[in-house]
């Protein structure tokens with residue numbers, strides 16, 4: 001399974017109408033700020049280009065058997081604090097529940113530690129996003145706190161669970 005997963009810095013050639021559908025899929029965006037954003041093909045290509053030019057965020061496409069299935073973003077990179085945030089999704093739901101994101105997070109932990117030389121990664125997760133919580137915890141992310149009613153998704157408030165991983169301790 002792991003051998004089939006690749007991460008590549010995303011380029012706009014992968015953005016097409018099928019991919020755009022991910023951003024309008026209510027299950028995919030259930031616990032994501034993307035449900036509050038507007039998307040079209042040009043905007044999404046421009047976003048990908050902007051990420052390529054940025055020094056403070058790295059947008060990786062997730063590829064399974066060379067098929068593009070989702071994204072993982074390393075953002076808010078602080079060169080002072082040596083920290084960065086991760087956020088991620090698998091847009092093609094046929095690939096959910098196969099351990100892919102657990103493996104992808106593991107790969108990103110290695111990028112953050114070995115290439116970016118960071119000290120810490122963090123992620124904020126809606127309290128009911130059990131699959132995401134499990135993928136983080138399986139990668140040894142520690143629950144650092146809870147922000148009460150910090151997120152508003154689909155007409156409901158959710159607590160945000162803040163997770164962190166110290167990279168120099170594993």
Ligand SMILES: CC(C)(COP(=O)(O)OP(=O)(O)OC[C@H]1O[C@@H](n2cnc3c(N)ncnc32)[C@H](O)[C@@H]1OP(=O)(O)O)[C@@H](O)C(=O)NCCC(=O)NCCS
Nearest residue numbers: 028088089090096097098099100101102130131132134135
């Ligand atoms: C959350 C998400 C990234 C998980 O990716 P995934 O590749 O399906 O996750 P994994 O297969 O690695 O599963 C992680 C674990 O969660 C478990 N899990 C999945 N759904 C679950 C649920 N509803 N309740 C409890 N556990 C669940 C899996 O069984 C697995 O645990 P296991 O390995 O012990 O069996 C994916 O569902 C997704 O893209 N969701 C929409 C976007 C999103 O929510 N992004 C995260 C925002 S913080």
